[in-house]
Amino acid sequence: MGIRADVGIDLGTASVLVYIRGKGIVMQEPSVVAIDKNTNRILEVGEEARKMLGRTPGNIVAIRPLRDGVISDFDITEKMLKYFIKKAIGSSFIRPRVIICVPSGVTEVEKRAVLDASNNAGAKRTFLIEEPVAAAIGAGLDISKPAGHMIIDIGGGTTDIAVISLGGIVVSKSIKIAGDKCDEAIVRYIRKKYNVMVGTRSAEDLKISIGTAFPVEEEKTMEVRGRNLVTGLPKNITISSSDMLEAMEETVTSIADAVHSVFEKTPPELASDISERGIVMTGGGCLIDGLDKLIAKRTGVITHIADDAVSCVAKGTGKSLENLDSLSDSLLTDDIRKDYRRV
Structure with a gap:
């Protein structure tokens, strides 16, 4: 059997x-x-x-x-x-x-x-x-106690933000802005600035390799191939971290604004707990360089990326x-x- x-x-x-x-x-x-x-x-x-x-x-x-x-x-x-x-x-x-x-x-x-x-x-x-x-449990948080935890799970299609206490969600917000929207924003930016059309797979590679949501000290660059919209022929262009910061600015700011709006609805006692413990981020989208710094700056609360965030x-x-x-x-x-x- x-x-x-x-x-x-x-x-x-x-x-x-x-x-x-x-x-x-x-x-x-x-x-x-x-x-x-x-x-x-x-x-x-x-x-x-x-x-x-x-x-x-x-x-x-x-x-x-x-x-x-x-x-x-x-x-x-x-x-x-x-x-x-x-x-x-x-x-x-x-x-x-x-x-x-x-x-x-x-x-x-x-x-x-x-x-x-x-x-x-x-x-x-x-x-x-x-x-x-599930993300909070996978990140190792003890959600069964009467203490507030804020979790941000950024996937491909949605960003889920929740305040959890006593095993249940107290306040939550789910927005359809996440990794995929970043890829689309990169495609639009390159088309507008360089007159070159790249695919979403190339945009995703750029996001993973040199993408950033916060100003970086050391500039990174990466070469990408696309189709010149004027000649219709293949063309290689070099994209920098500054380009990526500008391309994704609106998308990552929307995520930070959503986190702020959840804080506004959080009971004071739980907000105090979160301020003491910090915010925990999970999901592949949270690995965009500097996103944790952006949210920490926006909220004034220390923001941690969970171990093995993709699998949480x-x-x-x-x-x-x-x-x-x-x-x-x-x-x-x-x-x-x-x-x-x-x-």
Whole structure:
């Protein structure tokens, strides 16, 4: 008789991380699916599909089925989840219980879409946990005590900011401004300043390598190739850290403003706790150089980047798996505790 392999999934706009109970994180793949439009057959999923973005012939399309933290293509998301679950647990006759992270601002309809996609993909039962809670648990914060913690989770599609105390979210805000919006801002900036069109993958490489949200002492540069919009021919240009700072200024300022607005709604006692402990940042987006300094300057509160920030949500989901039965209803949503039947 097989042993149930409970699965935790950080279903992100940019990437999917899969946690298996007892094994830890077993998979990290981009949230990209390549399909043949003529046959509707999936050709590649994950990293191999990501390599096809912007490089496919007419009958093949590489798409990201999640936008701004929510499902934009239900069928493709379901197939992607089925692929990842099967790849993670292998051939098993026992259907796994699954916990999936969702942004704190999703609607009931969007939650229903995630639940249905997971259950149709082979889950025996699906639970949802809000990303800031999972991120806080994964970052090692003790959220069970009556003390305030502020967590900022910056992913690809959404930035989730939450103040957590006694295991629950006291104040939260979810904005659809995160890593992807930074990439789009870089593409627009280069097109406007240099009259060169670059792809989002090139923009992402620039963001990771020389991107900054705060003035730097040492200027960095990187060469990128794009298409000259005047001649239509390929052209190499050199981008600097100052360019990146200017390109992303509006996007990162919006994130800092959202953090400030959460502080304004935070009860004084919890605000005092946060001021003493500092703010904790998680998610791939928080690794943009200087973003922690920008938020610290905007709020006047020390801001820390969590260890292994990219994996915090997945790790928190995994820890939640270990304590599924003891977690409160306020932290978990599932298809049984919520009644979605038509009246």
